Amino acid sequence: MTKGKDTVPKAIFSIWWDDKLGPMVGRSYPETMILSSEEAVTVFMGHGSNMEISVGYSKIASGVVVSYMRPPNCIAILLDNEENGAIIERNLLRLAPTIDFDSDAWGKELEKAFHGLTDLINETTGEELLLNPGVKQLVGDMMNGRVATVFPKHVLKATVRYPNAHEYLGNDDEEVARLLKDLEDEEILESRTYGRKVECRQCGDSDITIELLCPSCSSNDIHKVYTVFCPKCSNQFQAVLVDDLAEVTCMTCKQPVKVSELSIIDVEPLCNKCGTASNDPKIVFKCATCGKQLKGADLLSGTGLAYYFRYAHD
Template sequence: MPKAIHSIWWDDNLGPSVGRSYPETDPLTSEEALIIFMGHGVNREAEVGYSKLPRGLTISYMKPPNCIAVLLDDGENTTTIERNLLRLVKYIDFNSDRWDNELQRAFELLHELIDETSGAELLTNPEVKKLVEDMSDKRVPAITPRHVLRASVRYPKAQDYFGNDDDEIVRILKDLEDEGILESRTYGRRVECRQCGESDLSIELHCPHCDSNDLHKVYTLFCPKCSDQFHAILVDDIAEITCLSCKQPVKVKELAIIDVEPLCNKCGTASNDPKIVFRCASCGKHLRSPDLLAGTGLAYYPKW
């Protein structure tokens, strides 16, 4: 269990300031507070930070200008503490005028949350119990994700059990994995159109200069008769081509292709780095980064 909880805050003029601690026996120093803030990035942009202090590892939550840091005991499961710290912060009144009591209450509530989301206590949650039973009976074979944005996933089936708080659903699934009830596996290698849900793609090459898709391929060819290289456009249904160096006809099957470069018929730009456009083959939507870079998610399966 966590050993202590600390409150600190950041002042743009004064830097880090040390607030209260609970228990009060070993408060933070200003130097330690600075290390904790550095764990949130140079501009304090990260919501959750990890810091190694001489007294031990801390996990902290940043809600500018306030920061709550939890000191871990040796051997603690850091992911469990992080998940429950994120659960805890919505219960903290950062504007409280009785901060001593607020911090003590937060420390005690954090311990309660850890107890409730681990071990046998986790299975006393009726929603968790129902999900485990349905997965055990194969009514729900797996909890699979759907990517909503680049860094956001949603588990539609799990919403039937746990409501619409996507972040809390992810935390519950990870709780169940920590307890050996579920097992996570990679999922979602296919690109999925966020408009219609289909995965069939069409790929277009566009000119990087004018964005036209009216392109031809310009080939760099090796002539077997004169051993020279020349450029040519190979259209369909031809059997031979004339070498631009030796002027002799060469059968296309004898040509060695050295390089290929798209040529724009609209603006005349030749480029070996054309713009690649992905479209949904079903609805025609232009698939952009959130569609293509959502990444592989995790699906959860019963571990039995």
């Protein structure tokens, strides 16, 4: 169990984007490692045309770069071509919240980040991975058959979830997914396909937004007309419930009714542009990260992964 131990970052760079001057190269650690302006452009290109992708991959002459973007700042990790970039990515995401992007001492901040990344790689690979009590218990229960498979649960917002791993690895869905990948890289678990998930084919993310459009004019200027039950006179009436509304007036008894006391019977979207009322609006899915409107292929393009104990069949 030493596969991840071979992954060692060569250098870390700080770069940022200036709207007038383009990419600006800041500090590096070790300081002897140099990133050129042309290479900085290549790194930024790995984050999409609008810097919408948080983790980017790029290839430069001295190796592979895995980078984390928090616009306009970017932290870039250089590693050899043959090393496991996925291990760097997972641990860079673990490291990112600890980096002070507003630091006045970037030299020290980068040195701290470099050693912090190395420590995280050591903690999540090799024998040290099994020193994590939750990981150790999960692996033990899978070895003994108490947990046969760690199945995913796909949700439209946020990320893939593994509910039956939460009691072992905590409730941070992204960290749970990273730990399962750590265990796969160490050949303790193996992943197999499990269902389909939403995945944007432009940026690869699974976060989506849902937008309702008028079926007649495709406007998104839509109010929702609710048919509600009045608790004071027991009659039904229609009302438009907008945000930050505390009460409405019943159209029958003319008394004010708290929104929290209303029973909603039906909802019908009403277009403010053309006046069309329809309970069958167009539903548009968009990637919350890059804004691309998702098509059918995007909604089924991702492959879900379930995790099994690697030697359960032996």
